[in-house]
Amino acid sequence: MSKVAIVTDSNSGITQKMAKELGVYVLPMSFLINGKVVREDIDITQAEFFKELEDPNVSVSTSQPAPAEVTDLWDRVLRENDEIVYIPLSSGLSNSYQTARLLAENYDGKVQVVNNQRISVTMRQSVEDAQTLRDAGWNAEQIREKLEEDKFNSSIYIMVDTLKYLKRGGRITAAAALIGSVLHIKPVLQIQGEKLDAYAKARGTKQAKKIMLDAVRKDMTGRFKDFVDKGEYTIRYSYSEGDDPEEVKEWVDEIKAAFPNDEIKGDPLSLVIGCHIGPGSLAVTINHKITV
Structure with missing residues (x-):
């Protein structure tokens, strides 16, 4: 049976610590703070982020992770797994899905990118649902199809x-x-x-x-x-x-x-x-x- 890993990004609200406890992988999202790139839960905490956001003299904006950051994580995960189910932020809120889908074309079907229109704790539910399906023996493609079928629920x-x-x-x-x-x-x-x-x-x-x-x-x-x-x-x-x-x-x-x-x-x-x-x-x- 194929060994399937569940990968998401920090838009799910899952921290790096939680990811280890859940047995999943989380790509940290990037932000520009006064022109400097910082990564969620890596370079800045949530409390620090909101302190910067409330400062009228500080410029804060969202930024996508570099493609190399995405593929580096996938490559690392695939060293110990056969397939990946990747659950990024809703395509209606970011270009992260479109970018990931293009990158996945170079992985011969080993990376299945889910477009299930979620963010925050609803996105975390998708991660937990993916684990349920994986543990029941579903492969990555089957899990992607089921999550997309369920996306508006x-x-x-x-x-x-x-x-x-x-x-x-x-x-x-x-x-x-x-x-x-x-x-x-x-x-x-x-x-x-x-x-x-x-x-x-x-x-x-x-x-x-x-x-x-x-x-x-x-x-x-x-x-x-x-x-x-x-x-x-x-x-x-x-x-x-x-x-x-x-x-x-x-x-x-x-x-x-x-x-x-x-x-x-x-x-x-x-x-x-x-x-x-x-x-x-x-x-x-x-x-x-x-x-x-």
Whole structure:
């Protein structure tokens, strides 16, 4: 039987330490901070990243890893494995998938690049699903096909604490950001496929949390009903690493109270999302959990 390795990138929220514990491999994402390339969880921690992001005198932007970094990791992994399932960030949010797919053409099918439209904890669920399939004897191509078949079976809802970073990235106008700040508007964003989209506008954090929890409930009785009835789903939370720990705990407690019969897991939001929406962000997700 072919020995299959699962490889992802740090947009999954999986740290290098977690990767070793899970038995997977993680490619660190790159960022430009005042023109200098730094790698997530290698050259900079999440806390350090948000400190730089909040400094108005520091320029922070996302950057793709060099192709050689990708292939070097693959080559190292293939020394001890026969095949790779590579799960990068959603093609709707980055060119990482397209680049990886081109690079994989030189690997004679040994590297299967998954385009399953995920990020953060929904992407981590894909990694865990890939492990489940691998452990059941599936090969890399079969795993890729199954993950892509399942790609839209996840929802992530994110509350943005401040409009400053959306304004900085050009996603809203300065006037809209000013009005939103005065009215204490907390946008709720969603990912149910390729891209980050607007979902609702809330007046304050309390209302934003209610909107997100209600959205998950709606998914559970609607598009996810069949999975919920079979117990084939997970609910996860996420947050910006720069958040107040007490606020994060309060959010987790609220999710557990809303879904008392479910095991609730979570990780920090990936820095790619953090770069665009800033600290103070909270998220909740529901995902199909693949079983065999």
